[in-house]
Amino acid sequence: MLEITELVHSYGSHRVLDGVSLSVAEGELVSVVGPSGCGKSTLLRSIAGLIRPSGGQILLGGRPVDQIPDNLAIVFQDYSRSLFPWMTAANNVALPLRRRGLDRRRRREAAMAALDQVGLADAGGKYPWEMSGGMQQRVSIARALAYRPSLLLMDEPFGSVDAQTREDLEDLVLRVCAHHGMTILLITHDIDESVYVGDRVIVLTRSPARVSADLKVDLGASRDQIATRQLDEFVRLRAEVGRLVRGGSTTATTVLEQH
Amino acid sequence: MNHVRVLRGVVGAAGFAVAVEAVGLSGLVDERFLPRMSTILVGAAGLIVDPEFLADVVATLTAWALGLLLTVAVAVPAGLTLGALPAAERAVRPLIEFLRPIPSVAIIPLAILLFSDNLHLKLAVIVYASSWPVLINAIYGLRDVDPLAKETLRGFGFGPMSVLARVALPSAAPFIATGVRVASGIAIILTVSAELLAGGSEGIGIFITEAAGGNRIDLMLAATLWAGLFGVLSNAVLVAVERRLFRWHHARSEAAR
């Protein structure tokens, strides 16, 4: 569904993406991990058609991305700036549904259902600036989920919520992905999370970013916060991703590089 | 906190009034040139029931309201257009930078030559002078819309017109409203100035000119007091409207403080 070849991007003379190639199949959930500032958000913005990369190719459903693709939803890393402060949470979630041709009542129902899913059933009437960071982040997740896009791009979507809520949201995304057949690209810097939610984990190198590994996650379709994290395969993958993010190679156990 | 501020203002104004009264009582200044505060206040109170003065007030306020309305009708669309089209904004920028610092009162003599109708003259002067803050705030308000807010809507597949209507306009609205409030103050100044310089048959400015002709400094100052009070009142009303309409904007900037 998504095919990226040799993607290159520079801000001025500052090279950020240095030939990133990856592909995502229909219905797949791919996590992308990489050190801070390596170019993850830049990659996501290129896929979304919000910036025009300096070089390389992005194919979405076989067609090059030269403008903003249809049927796309984005959860921005800077979630608070992406909510509209003059609207209540429910209206923020309902607004994109205008593109779906739903009438006012149906939009409202869908918005309330999505807010309920992220645990904000009672906060629909609140304004973003009346909410905590974690609540705002959940509103922006609800907005993307309610839209039911075929491709969902999420940029560190669970950064501001507590551990328990984070686990609930991870499971929610897994459920929604399976149920509605969404394709999801999820950026995170949490190594455990990348393995837990991903069908595959793509590890990026330090800036300028290249793909340093593309790992298949063999944990089955249904995952459980406790049981899955105890599986040998999970522990192995987590260690491997951890090494890769720190800059080691796939096989070497480079303990010293942790310092 | 707000109450404390109001109270401080009232104390300040009362203190000033008492000082003027004391100067009058002391006999240091000839009362014909600086009437005692009590005389001015009694005069101001008397004006409320003076039908001639009331007709003048109506004339001035009509010109003010029409002028402000026209200002909004002209400057808001112009500012939004220039804010949305940076190339156009750069093209007219030098012109704006040149015209804006010219004291608006200075164009009244020109307007006197150009307009035979007294109301048209006033309106032209008001619109010219009051448009600047609305225009500038609309341009900057639109230009400073958070790009991420626009990208959010674009990401969901909304076109440029939808983004303008649903993100850019609501974001810029509080700034435009502030521009209109500043414009309302300028408009009252220009209305009275035009009446003073251009003459005419009715208006607070005309009343002041006539009082001066009759050597009634107390009435001049009483009428001026009413004009000033109106300015304060309209500003307060517009501030209240802004706070109500753009609660999200003020709540956010207060939280940021």
Ligand SMILES: Nc1ncnc2c1ncn2[C@@H]1O[C@H](COP(=O)(O)OP(=O)(O)OP(=O)(O)O)[C@@H](O)[C@H]1O
């Ligand atoms: N609009 C921009 N103009 C110039 N440089 C930019 C811009 N956006 C990002 N950069 C630079 O590009 C590099 C990669 O930024 P990017 O936001 O893609 O990284 P990231 O992997 O998402 O980081 P983080 O994990 O902190 O979110 C950084 O060095 C950043 O300073």
Ligand SMILES: [Mg+2]
């Ligand atoms: Mg980022």
